[in-house]
Amino acid sequence: MSSSVLRYLTENRERLLNKLNEFLAIPSVSTDSSHKKDIVSAAQFLHAYLQDIGFDKVEILETGGHPLVFAEYNQAGKDAPTVLFYGHYDVQPVDPIDEWKSAPFQPDIRNGRLYARGASDDKGQVFMHLAVFEAFMKTEGKIPLNVKVCIEGEEEIGSEHLNAFLENNKGLFAADFAVISDSGMIGNNQPTILYGLKGFTGIEITVNGPDHDLHSGMYGGAIRNPLMALAHILASMKDKDELVTVEGFYDDVEPLAAEERKLIEAVEGEDYVASTGAPETVSEAGYTAKEHTMARPTLEINGMYGGYQGEGTKTIIPASATAKITCRLVPGQDPEKIQELLEAHVKKVAPSGVTVTVKKEKLSARAYKVEPNHPLIQKAAESYTKAFGRETVYIRMGGSIPVVESFEALYHIPIVLLGFGTPEDRLHSPNESFPLDSFDKGMETLAYYWETFKNE
Amino acid sequence: MSSSVLRYLTENRERLLNKLNEFLAIPSVSTDSSHKKDIVSAAQFLHAYLQDIGFDKVEILETGGHPLVFAEYNQAGKDAPTVLFYGHYDVQPVDPIDEWKSAPFQPDIRNGRLYARGASDDKGQVFMHLAVFEAFMKTEGKIPLNVKVCIEGEEEIGSEHLNAFLENNKGLFAADFAVISDSGMIGNNQPTILYGLKGFTGIEITVNGPDHDLHSGMYGGAIRNPLMALAHILASMKDKDELVTVEGFYDDVEPLAAEERKLIEAVEGEDYVASTGAPETVSEAGYTAKEHTMARPTLEINGMYGGYQGEGTKTIIPASATAKITCRLVPGQDPEKIQELLEAHVKKVAPSGVTVTVKKEKLSARAYKVEPNHPLIQKAAESYTKAFGRETVYIRMGGSIPVVESFEALYHIPIVLLGFGTPEDRLHSPNESFPLDSFDKGMETLAYYWETFKNE
Numbered sequence: 088m089s090s091s092v093l094r095y096l097t098e099n100r101e102r103l104l105n106k107l108n109e110f111l112a113i114p115s116v117s118t119d120s121s122h123k124k125d126i127v128s129a130a131q132f133l134h135a136y137l138q139d140i141g142f143d144k145v146e147i148l149e150t151g152g153h154p155l156v157f158a159e160y161n162q163a164g165k166d167a168p169t170v171l172f173y174g175h176y177d178v179q180p181v182d183p184i185d186e187w188k189s190a191p192f193q194p195d196i197r198n199g200r201l202y203a204r205g206a207s208d209d210k211g212q213v214f215m216h217l218a219v220f221e222a223f224m225k226t227e228g229k230i231p232l233n234v235k236v237c238i239e240g241e242e243e244i245g246s247e248h249l250n251a252f253l254e255n256n257k258g259l260f261a262a263d264f265a266v267i268s269d270s271g272m273i274g275n276n277q278p279t280i281l282y283g284l285k286g287f288t289g290i291e292i293t294v295n296g297p298d299h300d301l302h303s304g305m306y307g308g309a310i311r312n313p314l315m316a317l318a319h320i321l322a323s324m325k326d327k328d329e330l331v332t333v334e335g336f337y338d339d340v341e342p343l344a345a346e347e348r349k350l351i352e353a354v355e356g357e358d359y360v361a362s363t364g365a366p367e368t369v370s371e372a373g374y375t376a377k378e379h380t381m382a383r384p385t386l387e388i389n390g391m392y393g394g395y396q397g398e399g400t401k402t403i404i405p406a407s408a409t410a411k412i413t414c415r416l417v418p419g420q421d422p423e424k425i426q427e428l429l430e431a432h433v434k435k436v437a438p439s440g441v442t443v444t445v446k447k448e449k450l451s452a453r454a455y456k457v458e459p460n461h462p463l464i465q466k467a468a469e470s471y472t473k474a475f476g477r478e479t480v481y482i483r484m485g486g487s488i489p490v491v492e493s494f495e496a497l498y499h500i501p502i503v504l505l506g507f508g509t510p511e512d513r514l515h516s517p518n519e520s521f522p523l524d525s526f527d528k529g530m531e532t533l534a535y536y537w538e539t540f541k542n543e
Numbered sequence: 544m545s546s547s548v549l550r551y552l553t554e555n556r557e558r559l560l561n562k563l564n565e566f567l568a569i570p571s572v573s574t575d576s577s578h579k580k581d582i583v584s585a586a587q588f589l590h591a592y593l594q595d596i597g598f599d600k601v602e603i604l605e606t607g608g609h610p611l612v613f614a615e616y617n618q619a620g621k622d623a624p625t626v627l628f629y630g631h632y633d634v635q636p637v638d639p640i641d642e643w644k645s646a647p648f649q650p651d652i653r654n655g656r657l658y659a660r661g662a663s664d665d666k667g668q669v670f671m672h673l674a675v676f677e678a679f680m681k682t683e684g685k686i687p688l689n690v691k692v693c694i695e696g697e698e699e700i701g702s703e704h705l706n707a708f709l710e711n712n713k714g715l716f717a718a719d720f721a722v723i724s725d726s727g728m729i730g731n732n733q734p735t736i737l738y739g740l741k742g743f744t745g746i747e748i749t750v751n752g753p754d755h756d757l758h759s760g761m762y763g764g765a766i767r768n769p770l771m772a773l774a775h776i777l778a779s780m781k782d783k784d785e786l787v788t789v790e791g792f793y794d795d796v797e798p799l800a801a802e803e804r805k806l807i808e809a810v811e812g813e814d815y816v817a818s819t820g821a822p823e824t825v826s827e828a829g830y831t832a833k834e835h836t837m838a839r840p841t842l843e844i845n846g847m848y849g850g851y852q853g854e855g856t857k858t859i860i861p862a863s864a865t866a867k868i869t870c871r872l873v874p875g876q877d878p879e880k881i882q883e884l885l886e887a888h889v890k891k892v893a894p895s896g897v898t899v900t901v902k903k904e905k906l907s908a909r910a911y912k913v914e915p916n917h918p919l920i921q922k923a924a925e926s927y928t929k930a931f932g933r934e935t936v937y938i939r940m941g942g943s944i945p946v947v948e949s950f951e952a953l954y955h956i957p958i959v960l961l962g963f964g965t966p967e968d969r970l971h972s973p974n975e976s977f978p979l980d981s982f983d984k985g986m987e988t989l990a991y992y993w994e995t996f997k998n999e
Contacts, residue, residue, distance in 0.1 A: 118855035180857055186755070244855055271761075285760060289856055298820030299642070300972045303843040304741060304871050304942035305727075308785070308835030309815045311825045314844035314866075315781055322778035325771055327894050329764070359765045364754030369767045369896040379764030387759040388770035389859050394846035395867060399574035399700055400745055400904055401636055402869050403845050403971050410770075411851060413858050415760050438783050440825040448856055486760035515859050516756040 091226040092534045096218065100527070104201075106136075107214045108194040110176075111203040117153055117177035117244045126153045126240050129176040129210075133217075133238055140221045142236070148256075152248035153177060153240030157259065160220070160234040168540060169233040171262035171500075173490055174213035174269060175242030178205035179515045186517035199523050200511075206521040207512035212268035213238060215507070215526060219533040232540040235262050239490070242269070245287070245450015246489040253493055264463050264501045265494050268529070271508030273354055273482055275522070278471035278532075280464060281504035283382070283456040283483030284491055286416030288425050289389075289448035292320060292433055293409045296441045300394070300403040310404055311440030314393045317408040320443070323436045324386060324412075324429075328372035329379070331386045331414075333432040339419040343374075343382050351377050354480050357510045381483040385415045413448075415485050422451035452489035455502075463501045470535035471505070474528045505532070547682040548990045552674065556983070560657070562592075563670045564650040566632075567659040573609055573633035573700045582609045582696050585632040585666075589673075589694055596677045598692070604712075608704035609633060609696030613715065616676070616690040624996060625689040627718035627956075629946055630669035630725060631698030634661035635971045642973035655979050656967075662977035663968035668724035669694055671963070671982060675989040688996040691718050695946070698725070701743070701906015702945040709949055720919050720957045721950050724985070727964030729810055729938055731978070734927035734988075736920060737960035739838070739912040739939030740947055742872030745845075745904035746885050748776060750864045752897045756850075757860040766860055767896030770849045773864040776899070779892045780842060780868075780885075784828035785835070787842045787870075789888040797875040799830075799838050807833050810936050813966045837939040841871045869904075871941050878907035908945035913958060923959045926991035930984045961988070 096103070115129035116122040130147050137145045137158040144159040156176070161169075181191040181204050189195035191204040205211065223230045237260055239249050253260060272279040296313040297306070325331050356377040359368045370379040379385070393408030395401035414425055430445040437443040457464070459481045468479040491502055507529035513519045552559070571585035572578040586603050589612040593601040598614040612632070617625075637647040637660050645651035647660040661667065679686045693716055695705050709716060728735040752769040753762070782788050812833040815824045826835040835841070849864030851857035870881055886901040893899040913920070915937045924935040947958055963985035969975045 118857070119853065180851075180853060182851075182853065183756075287760075287858075289858075296819075296821050299969060299974075301819055302942065302970045302972075303841070303845060303869055304743075305940065305966075305970070306815065306819060306836065307841035307843045307871055307941055308826055308839060309824045309832035310819055310821045311785075312843050314847045315777065318774045318777035318844070318847075319783065321771065321774035327775065329767075359762065363752075363757055363762060363766055365752050365766045365896060366898055367896050368765045369894075370764055376765035380762065383764060385759070385763035387763045387768050387858075387860055388774070388850065389759060389857055390850035390852050390861070391770045391774075391864065392848045392852045394844065395636070395638075396846050396848045396865075397575065397636060397638065400867060400869065400906065401574070401845055401971065402743075402745075402843075404843055405846070408847065409852075411856060413759055413856065415763055438825075440821060440823050442822055450856060484761065485763055486758065510761075513755060514758045514761070515857065516758070518755070 092222045093531060095222040095226045096530050103218050107211065110210050110214055111194045111205055112192050114192045115177050115240065116180050117241055118180055126177060130154045130156050130240060133176060136217055137236060140217065141224045150248040150252045155240065155252065156236065156238040158236035160230055162229055163231060163233045167232045168263040169235060171235045171237060171260055171265040172216055173265060173267045174216065174238045175209045175240065176213065176238055177240040177243050178210065179243050183517060188518055200520040201523060202518060202520040204519050206519055207508040208514040208519065209242065209269045211521040211526065212507055215530050216268060216533060219530050219537070222534065223537065231537045235260060247449055249490060250493045253497055257497060261498065262500060264503060266503045266505055267488065267491065268505050268507060269488055270484060270486060270504055270506030271510065271512060272506065273357065273480060275509050276475050276477060276524070278468065278475045278477055278479035279506065280459070280468055280471070280479055280481050281484050281506065282459045282481050284454060285485050285487050286420060286422055286452050286454035287413065287487035287489065288416065288422035288451040289413035290426055290429050291409065291411050291446040291448065292317065293407060293444045294441050295407045297404065297406050300405050303402040303404050306404055311438060312404050313408040313441050314405060316438050316441045317393065317410055319438060320433055320436055321388060321410055324432065329369055330371055331384070333428050335428045336384070336425065339421065340384060340417055341419040343378060347382065348378060351381055354482050362510050380485045382417060384417050384420060385485065386412065388412055415487060416454050418454045418456050420454065422453060450489070452487050452492045455491045455495055457502060461501050464503055466539050467503050467505055467536055470532050470539065473535050474531040548678045549987060551678040551682045552986050559674050563667065566666050566670055567650045567661055568648050570648045571633050571696065572636050573697055574636055582633060586610045586612050586696060589632060592673055593692060596673065597680045606704040606708045611696065611708065612692065612694040614692035616686055618685055619687060619689045623688045624719040625691060627691045627693060627716055627721040628672055629721060629723045630672065630694045631665045631696065632669065632694055633696040633699050634666065635699050639973060644974055656976040657979060658974060658976040660975050662975055663964040664970040664975065665698065665725045667977040667982065668963055671986050672724060672989060675986050675993070678990065679993065687993045691716060703905055705946060706949045709953055713953060717954065718956060720959065722959045722961055723944065723947065724961050724963060725944055726940060726942060726960055726962030727966065727968060728962065729813065729936060731965050732931050732933060734924065734931045734933055734935035735962065736915070736924055736927070736935055736937050737940050737962065738915045738937050740910060741941050741943050742876060742878055742908050742910035743869065743943035743945065744872065744878035744881050744907040745867070745869035746882055747902040747904065748773065748866045748868065748889055749900045750897050751862065753860065753862050756862050759858040759860050762860055767894060768860050769864040769897055770861060772894050772897045773849065773866055775894060776889055776892055777844060777866055780888065785825055786827055789884050791884045792840070792881065795875040795877065796840060796873055799834060803838065804834060807837055810938050818966050836941045838873060840873050840876060841941065842868065844868055871943060872910050874910045874912050876910065878909060906945070908943050908948045911947045911951055917957050919957045920959055922995050923961050923992055926995065927988050929991050930987040
């Protein structure tokens with residue numbers, strides 16, 4: 088009976104929230120090298136917590152990049168199954184900083200939500216798992232199954248060193264199945280199990296023209312403008328029907344089966360206009376917005392810049408222009424091949440009079456899909472439903488979790504994607520937050536789930 | 544005889560250069576409101592200098608924007624003609640600051656060039672005129688003609704308040720002709736008289752989508768990306784033949800006459816590839832780069848930004864995207880009409896799913912052309928040739944000097960555009976500089992020119 092576990096979580100709620108706030112207060116931004124020290128602090132926080140809980144073995148492992156926190160609990164005995172819990176302690180950058188209502192690294196509770204960078208993605212959800220392990224140890228003296236913990240610091244920069252590290256330490260992470268909470272529910276209090284994730288890849292395009300900014304009056308008419316050249320290149324990659332016009336982009340895309348379109352149709356989708364404030368939704372011709380986000384590949388410009396951005400006017404032809412592009416991929420698409428296609432397209436359409444460079448981002452991952460009827464997933468769904476009091480739905484999502492692809496490729500084990508975030512969490516944006524309701528019911532869900540592994 | 548004047552300029556060269564450096568050291572950036580104090584300091588420097596020279600009346604006049612420095616010298620008597628000298632003491636912003644080899648406001652002499660923001664545009668050339676007036680006063684006790692001085696502080700932001708101020712104070716600036724040194728020579732030591740200037744206008748385009756940055760995985764496929772929308776809008780405004788594709792843009796353009804194409808052909812043009820470092824020149828289909836820059840209208844993107852610009856990757860769909868655009872106009876084109884055409888085009892091509900705003904920049908000017916054979920211009924050409932030892936050429940230029948249009952409209956007087964800059968000056972760019980050779984020969988040219996007004 089996990090009633091004692093649940094009582095422990097309730098009675099210790101305030102202390103646990105304070106401890107989570109300590110974790111959230113560490114600005115562990117992985118993409119910015121100036122935060123290296125904070126990255127290490129976040130890893131040390133987890134190391135200390137896992138030792139307090141009573142894991143048998145806790146280590147901070149060097150990966151060649153940001154360190155990885157590893158822990159092992161094996162007191163459930165040889166017959167008990169072993170779960171590999173994965174999460175990440177690094178967070179996205181916070182800019183534009185002035186749009187935050189409270190400082191991103193000073194956690195603040197407003198209207199039942201905890202506001203902080205990483206509150207939902209992924210520090211908050213990582214902490215919930217550790218808190219539940221603590222509850223089992225403090226109340227029942229043991230956790231119902233053996234546990235391996237793998238919490239990395241490079242998820243937001245594409246888990247650059249994780250894959251090689253897993254390959255070189257395959258035995259260390261061997262388990263019967265994996266559980267990851269780095270995703271969200273399709274709606275508030277709507278238990279949601281992810282059975283599909285998109286893959287991911289990206290490039291950066293740089294257009295160089297003159298070797299210095301030029302007076303637009305004296306040189307306009309003789310020199311190709313890198314900003315206009317970039318606009319032509321970018322506009323040629325996607326049409327107004329949101330179709331990617333890069334040759335070969337859709338070649339390996341697994342078609343969307345009729346049954347699956349029914350399944351997606353059945354899911355009560357997010358009201359994108361309400362949650363984003365955009366004037367209307369747009370999606371790939373022939374597909375609904377739900378289908379496009381869940382099961383069709385996308386190409387997005389994440390950032391673009393060149394020339395004068397200050398107050399007023401500066402009449403120049405700038406020396407260069409840059410755009411950052413990422414694609415979300417579906418089963419069948421190969422990230423490296425997509426990068427090749429993007430580069431070939433850019434080189435093909437690049438106008439004369441400028442030099443165009445394509446940098447292939449290292450981060451990339453294949454898409455992932457699992458069978459929703461697997462017993463381990465069904466158990467999770469039942470625990471989920473029990474805690475939230477609503478039927479669990481099964482969805483695919485546009486987000487990418489590179490480690491899922493790594494686990495799949497290395498261990499061929501079931502991966503349970505058990506996420507407690509909500510559409511209002513504003514992941515990667517100013518004012519990221521996580522509902523305290525999900526914090527409570529999510530921990531309850533995990534307690535029920537581990538409970539099911541007793542006496543097996 | 545101006546030999547004494549020339550001797551004075553030679554003997555006082557070092558002192559005059561030091562004084563110019565004081566002027567250049569004032570960061571009078573007009574587009575940035577944080578430099579308001581420096582703007583005033585620059586005006587005060589000129590006020591003090593003009594008083595020292597011995598002008599009869601020197602004033603700093605409030606225009607509603609940055610102040611205007613006015614001075615009057617009338618000791619040449621009623622029969623002598625009056626010249627209106629115009630210049631500006633404001634300068635362009637300095638960014639990207641890290642590309643400057645020496646600090647923009649710490650003048651530095653290297654390889655016979657004076658490096659500083661404003662060295663050529665326009666503080667250096669304004670100072671030359673004042674130094675020559677000083678030389679006449681100190682050696683001959685008088686200047687050969689009556690002089691009115693009008694040095695403004697808003698040229699780099701489109702002389703926003705100057706036109707209204709001139710209209711309201713028409714008598715104050717009334718003169719027989721005007722002289723302006725805010726331009727350059729077509730080549731080093733190549734005496735050049737400008738007989739045509741382009742007009743100018745601009746807009747800023749802002750594309751708004753979601754009300755906050757979105758996770759590109761969770762929302763890619765449902766929400767229009769403002770950066771891609773902006774790329775489509777911009778790409779639709781100019782084709783790869785450098786033809787502006789905005790409907791009506793060329794309607795009022797005065798055709799380029801065969802004789803004028805010959806005249807332009809005769810001018811030894813700038814080696815754009817050598818001076819800009821661009822891979823090659825590009826120009827409007829059917830016109831040479833020289834023709835396009837001198838006598839055909841242009842549209843340039845001066846700046847563009849949106850989304851993530853930092854280190855690494857940030858997988859977002861940004862909330863907004865912005866582009867700054869300016870056009871250079873030729874005789875016949877009306878700046879306000881062009882702004883209307885640009886706005887109509889942007890609204891027409893704007894895709895759904897985003898809100899597009901067009902801000903019309905206040906700064907604008909019509910193009911200008913004058914008869915090269917006017918005696919006042921011929922006198923200037925002869926003085927120019929005498930000082931530099933080479934025949935003077937007559938050209939049109941892509942640059943815009945709004946005040947020329949104002950003087951023309953208000954006074955209908957000949958305007959002598961007597962510029963001493965060179966193609967290597969890097970106006971509006973990092974490492975702006977001005978050759979000391981032009982400093983010396985330019986002042987010599989002015990001395991000869993004023994000399995011709997003696998005993999008239």
